[in-house]
Every structure is written in C-alpha cells, then in structure tokens.
Amino acid sequence: xxxxxxxxxxxxxxxxxxxxxxxxxxxxxxxxxxxxxxxxxxxxxxxxxxxxxxxxxxxxxxxxxxxxxxxxxxxxxxxxxxxxxxxxxxxxxxxxxxxxxxxxxxxxxxxxxxxxxxxxxxxxxxxxxxxxxxxxxxxxxxxxxxxxxxxxxxxxxxxxxxxxxxxxxxxxxxxxxxxxxxxxxxxxxxxxxxxxxxxxxxxxxxxxxxxxxxxxxxxxxxxxxxxxxxxxxxxxxxxxxxxxxxxxxxxxxxxxxxxxxxxxxxxxxxxxxxxxxxxxxxxxxxxxxxxxxxxxxxxxxxxxxxxxxxxxxxxxxxxxxxxxxxx
Amino acid sequence: xxxxxxxxxxxxxxxxxxxxxxxxxxxxxxxxxxxxxxxxxxxxxxxxxxxxxxxxxxxxxxxxxxxxxxxxxxxxxxxxxxxxxxxxxxxxxxxxxxxxxxxxxxxxxxxxxxxxxxxxxxxxxxxxxxxxxxxxxxxxxxxxxxxxxxxxxxxxxxxxxxxxxxxxxxxxxxxxxxxxxxxxxxxxxxxxxxxxxxxxxxxxxxxxxxxxxxxxxxxxxxxxxxxxxxxxxxxxxxxxxxxxxxxxxxxxxxxxxxxxxxxxxxxxxxxxxxxxxxxxxxxxxxxxxxxxxxxxxxxxxxxxxxxxxxxxxxxxxxxxxxxxxxx
Numbered sequence: 066x067x068x069x070x071x072x073x074x075x076x077x078x079x080x081x082x083x084x085x086x087x088x089x090x091x092x093x094x095x096x097x098x099x100x101x102x103x104x105x106x107x108x109x110x111x112x113x114x115x116x117x118x119x120x121x122x123x124x125x126x127x128x129x130x131x132x133x134x135x136x137x138x139x140x141x142x143x144x145x146x147x148x149x150x151x152x153x154x155x156x157x158x159x160x161x162x163x164x165x166x167x168x169x170x171x172x173x174x175x176x177x178x179x180x181x182x183x184x185x186x187x188x189x190x191x192x193x194x195x196x197x198x199x200x201x202x203x204x205x206x207x208x209x210x211x212x213x214x215x216x217x218x219x220x221x222x223x224x225x226x227x228x229x230x231x232x233x234x235x236x237x238x239x240x241x242x243x244x245x246x247x248x249x250x251x252x253x254x255x256x257x258x259x260x261x262x263x264x265x266x267x268x269x270x271x272x273x274x275x276x277x278x279x280x281x282x283x284x285x286x287x288x289x290x291x292x293x294x295x296x297x298x299x300x301x302x303x304x305x306x307x308x309x310x311x312x313x314x315x316x317x318x319x320x321x322x323x324x325x326x327x328x329x330x331x332x333x334x335x336x337x338x339x340x341x342x343x344x345x346x347x348x349x350x351x352x353x354x355x356x357x358x359x360x361x362x363x364x365x366x367x368x369x370x371x372x373x374x375x376x377x378x379x380x381x382x383x384x385x386x387x388x389x390x391x392x
Numbered sequence: 393x394x395x396x397x398x399x400x401x402x403x404x405x406x407x408x409x410x411x412x413x414x415x416x417x418x419x420x421x422x423x424x425x426x427x428x429x430x431x432x433x434x435x436x437x438x439x440x441x442x443x444x445x446x447x448x449x450x451x452x453x454x455x456x457x458x459x460x461x462x463x464x465x466x467x468x469x470x471x472x473x474x475x476x477x478x479x480x481x482x483x484x485x486x487x488x489x490x491x492x493x494x495x496x497x498x499x500x501x502x503x504x505x506x507x508x509x510x511x512x513x514x515x516x517x518x519x520x521x522x523x524x525x526x527x528x529x530x531x532x533x534x535x536x537x538x539x540x541x542x543x544x545x546x547x548x549x550x551x552x553x554x555x556x557x558x559x560x561x562x563x564x565x566x567x568x569x570x571x572x573x574x575x576x577x578x579x580x581x582x583x584x585x586x587x588x589x590x591x592x593x594x595x596x597x598x599x600x601x602x603x604x605x606x607x608x609x610x611x612x613x614x615x616x617x618x619x620x621x622x623x624x625x626x627x628x629x630x631x632x633x634x635x636x637x638x639x640x641x642x643x644x645x646x647x648x649x650x651x652x653x654x655x656x657x658x659x660x661x662x663x664x665x666x667x668x669x670x671x672x673x674x675x676x677x678x679x680x681x682x683x684x685x686x687x688x689x690x691x692x693x694x695x696x697x698x699x700x701x702x703x704x705x706x707x708x709x710x711x712x713x714x715x716x717x718x719x
Contacts, residue, residue: 092544094540095536095537146500149499150499169543172473173536173540173543176473176502176503177536179507180506180529180533183525183529184530184533187522187526187529194521195517195522198514199511199514202507202510202511205507209500209504210422217419
C-alpha cells in the first residue's frame with residue numbers, strides 16, 4: 066500500500082508523459098491547448114481519489130492510472146468550457162485557454178479532451194469496463210446539469226439551500242464520487258462497497274465545496290492564494306448568501322439586497338458590510354456545522370467498508386485535509 | 393429485412409419520443425436546446441447507416457436503434473459547436489442553437505449531447521460494448537481533429553489535395569464508417585466484415601463530401617435548397633479550389649488569387665469568374681471521376697461481404713442515391 070504523496074508522484078509522472086506526447090501530436094492547434102491546460106497542474110484530487118479507491122482493495126495501483134488520468138482530463142475539459150461561459154481570464158494564476166488560444170480553440174480542444182478521457186478510461190479493459198463507462202457517462206451528464214443550474218442561479222434571488230446543495234452535488238460532488246467508485250470497480254470491489262464509496266465521495270464533495278464558499282469569504286488571503294471576497298462582490302449564489310437571504314430579518318434582507326443591486330460600490334466596503342451581515346446571522350458557524358456533518362457521514366461510510374482499517378487511513382487523511390483546508 | 397424508408401420511419405419515431413422526453417427534462421435551459429437541435433431533422437443519414445449495417449447480418453434491427461440514435465446525437469453535438477466556431481446563423485433554414493439560445497447554451501447543451509450519445513450507445517449492452525465504445529471514442533477524437541484541420545486550412549493557400557482528402561476523411565467520413573461498423577459489430581458480424589464496412593463508409597463519406605463541394609458550385613439552386621456559390625464567395629478550401637490552384641497556369645493562378653484577395657466584389661461576378669476558371673481547368677470532370685472511383689471502391693467492399701447479395705441492396709441503393717444526389 067502506498068501513501069498519498071507517492072501516488073501523487075505517479076500521477077504527475079504519468080501526466081508529464083501524456084503532456085509530452087500531446088506536445089508532438091498533430092494537429093498542433095488542437096493538442097497544444099490540451100497540453101497547456103493539463104500542464105497547469107492543480108490539485109490532481111480526482112485521479113488521487115481513483116487510486117485511493119482502488120488501493121482500498123488491491124495493491125497493483127498502477128493499473129488504475131489511465132482511468133485516474135481519464136477523470137482528470139474530463140475535469141479539465143469542464144474547466145475549459147466553464148471558463149468560456151464565465152468569461153474567466155485567469156485559472157491557477159495563468160491565462161485561461163480561451164484567453165491564450167482563442168475561444169474556438171477552447172471549445173474544440175475541450176471537446177477533444179472529453180473524448181480523450183473515454184480513450185484513457187478504455188485503456189485497461191476488463192469485465193468491469195461497461196459499468197465504469199456507464200458511471201462515467203452518467204456523471205458527465207450530471208456535471209453538465211450542475212453547470213446549467215449554477216448559471217441559472219445567477220439571475221435568481223430565490224434559490225433555496227436544498228436547491229443549492231443539489232447544484233453542487235451535480236457540479237462538483239458526483240465527480241468525486243465517480244472517482245472513488247471507479248477505483249473500487251476497477252479493483253473488483255463488491256458492488257455494495259463501490260456504492261458506499263460513491264456516497265462517501267458525494268459527502269466529501271459537498272463539504273469540499275462548502276469549504277470553498279467559506280474560504281472565499283472568511284479565508285486568509287495569505288494562505289488562500291487568491292483574493293478574498295470575490296463571491297461577495299460578484300453576488301455569487303453561495304451557500305452563505307443563500308442561507309443569509311433565508312435567515313435575514315426584513316431589515317437585514319433589505320440591506321443585503323441593496324448591496325447586491327448596487328452597480329457602483331467600494332469593493333472593501335461591500336465585503337465588510339456583507340460579512341458583518343453573515344456574522345450577525347451566524348452563517349459561518351452554520352456552514353462549519355454542515356461541513357462537520359458531511360465529514361462525519363463520509364467517515365462513517367468509509368468505516369463500513371469490509372477492508373482492513375489500516376487501508377482506509379490514506380483516504381481518511383486526505384478527506385480530513387480537504388475538508389479542513391485553509392487554501 | 394426492411395427497406396430504408398421503413399427504417400427511417402423507425403428512426404423518426406424514436407427521435408419523436410426522445411425529443412418529447414427532453415422537452416420535459418430539467419434543467420430546461422440545458423435540454424430545450426437539445427430538443428431544438430434534434431427536432432430540426434436533417435437527413436438522419438448516420439443512424440440509417442447503423443441500421444443498414446446491422447441489417448446486413450440480422451433482422452431484429454430495433455436492437456440497434458439506441459446506438460443509431462447515439463451517432464445522430466453525436467453528429468448534432470458537432471454541428472452545435474461547429475456553428476459557434478463558424479459563426480453560422482442558420483442551419484437547415486432555422487436559427488442555429490447559439491443564435492436562438494445564446495453561445496453558452498450552445499456550448500453546454502452541445503457538451504451534454506456528447507455524453508448523452510454515450511448513454512444511448514450503452515443502452516444495449518453486449519459482449520461487443522467495449523469495442524463499440526472504443527470505435528466511437530476514436531472516431532469522436534478524429535472528428536475533432538478534422539474540424540481543427542478545416543479551421544487551420546482557412547488561413548492557408550497551400551493546402552494540397554491529399555491534405556484536403558485527409559481532412560474530410562476525419563471531419564466527415566470516419567463517422568459514416570463508424571456508423572456502418574457499429575451496426576455490424578452490434579449484429580455480431582465477423583471482425584473482417586465489420587472492418588470492410590468501415591472502409592466502405594470512408595469511401596462513401598469522401599464521395600459524399602466531394603459531391604457537396606460540387607453541388608455548392610455547380611448545383612442548381614432550385615433542387616439544392618441553398619444558395620449556390622457560398623464556397624466560392626467565402627474562399628472555402630474545397631477540393632475544387634485546391635485542385636484549381638494546383639492545376640492553374642501562372643495567369644490562371646494569379647486571377648484566382650486575385651479574386652480570393654478582393655475584399656469588395658460583386659457576388660455573382662466572382663462566382664461566374666471562378667466557375668469559368670474551374671471549367672477551363674476541367675475541375676468538375678476531375679471531381680466527378682474521383683467520386684466515381686470512390687463509389688466503385690465502396691461497392692466492391694460491400695460485394696466482398698459474406699452475406700446474401702439481396703441483403704446488400706438497401707445499402708447499395710442508399711450509396712448510389714447519396715453519391716449521385718442533386719441536393
């Protein structure tokens with residue numbers, strides 16, 4: 066059994082090789098943006114979850130590497146297209162693909178990444194292949210649905226907390242669930258274990274996103290790595306804003322809506338004002354409590370797996386790190 | 393065994409049902425453009441090829457319907473994204489998806505169609521599933537490559553005829569090959585037959601595209617259904633233009649390049665001038681001869697299949713119709 070750090074090294078090594086290949090694949094205008102997007106790094110969280118899911122049941126974890134890469138390629142495909150839709154200029158501190166190569170490239174190179182991800186998924190054929198491809202396709206459809214709900218929410222002020230949780234389940238959590246379950250399926254895990262891992266991934270993904278929401282408003286700029294308050298200034302419908310709108314008394318609600326409707330405002334002033342409203346409404350505490358509940362759910366699901374408890378440690382440690390992270 | 397017209401009815405009936413479902417699937421902003429795109433019709437050529445490929449070997453052709461739909465959904469996904477990239481306003485006489493629903497919708501609804509196509513492909517699971525999914529994914533990657541080459545060609549004047557043939561092989565022909573081979577694989581056809589059908593589809597696809605090129609310049613507006621000469625006015629690198637640039641003497645080449653470089657011109661004057669150059673260079677005759685050769689190749693490949701010759705008739709008739717079509 067390998068520690069997460071060692072698995073991460075294998076993932077990075079694999080990607081260096083793939084990126085080198087794409088750098089020399091024609092048509093270059095199609096494959097160079099693919100290399101560029103995947104060379105930018107990121108947490109490589111999803112491939113790590115595939116390998117950790119696999120390693121719960123088997124040691125020859127290198128067999129799951131292509132499937133792990135598949136999910137990372139798919140994830141980056143969604144980033145390319147989301148960044149066009151969100152008109153985002155930067156991603157991980159670098160120009161986004163559509164900024165650097167143009168929008169048509171970001172569309173088409175994104176498309177080819179979607180299909181390359183299936184190719185990687187099919188690299189290790191086994192009797193589990195149909196189930197893995199089905200799970201992957203269902204997940205991909207849901208991720209698109211999640212992105213659509215997220216865009217739909219932009220023009221609404223009546224989004225409820227359950228609607229928000231369903232949106233982040235689709236947009237973020239199902240892919241983490243899919244990663245863990247794919248690892249388990251490839252390792253030949255019993256059906257019931259694979260399903261529980263999927264559910265654990267959902268809880269992890271929801272907690273991960275709520276942590277993201279919290280950090281964007283209450284994080285420390287020095288450790289978070291990007292400007293604090295972006296969600297507030299852009300009126301993003303986060304868990305925090307939605308719960309604040311739900312819990313606010315009429316005066317607080319009016320103040321919140323007033324800040325949301327202002328076209329001209331001082332950035333810091335708006336952030337401070339909205340944050341004060343959140344504090345008065347105990348939004349931070351509520352969100353932390355929600356994250357704790359999801360963390361507990363994920364750990365209890367992992368605890369029911371019929372595997373040597375020692376095998377669960379790397380995954381439990383990763384969950385803890387992701388959920389409690391400060392960046 | 394069923395005639396092509398009957399199979400087309402089954403395809404239309406299936407799509408009516410799918411479209412009805414998508415009309416009632418949330419999030420509506422995601423699925424309504426999917427319905428819209430697929431309700432617009434079109435030739436439904438690719439699903440018909442799947443069914444005809446299947447029917448060469450088996451009669452229970454309804455089993456191949458979901459896979460046939462998969463390829464049509466994939467094809468329409470490529471149209472959504474190509475229309476954004478080409479800034480096309482109309483498709484089959486109706487506003488394109490990005491014109492009607494906005495560019496973000498065309499990107500995201502296109503994406504979900506790509507994954508829906510895999511879901512349809514997986515509806516009929518069998519021992520052939522991994523092979524079918526692999527062929528489909530390889531084909532999808534190639535279609536993206538073809539679209540990239542097509543865009544790359546826009547800014548080049550030195551595209552050779554073999555380069556052009558390779559581009560249309562990727563952009564158009566491989567999906568026809570994939571359609572026929574998918575039908576054959578699902579019917580449990582011998583490997584060698586399935587591969588030959590793929591090759592027949594390639595020849596058919598190349599001939600189909602060359603016919604398209606010819607019709608756009610030499611077709612009759614009344615039967616073709618769209619304005620003649622669009623390729624000439626937009627300097628599209630078609631087989632006709634590429635061969636004309638290759639065959640032209642220095643004076644003819646200078647005249648052709650001059651017309652291509654003019655920013656202000658009378659549409660009809662340019663079409664007449666370029667068409668005269670094509671006529672002087674016998675481009676029409678050469679293209680017709682090339683189409684005939686490809687047609688012959690397709691028919692000889694079909695003739696080698698170890699099936700009752702009567703079973704080949706619907707497919708042979710379709711090929712003939714497509715290759716000799718005037719619209």
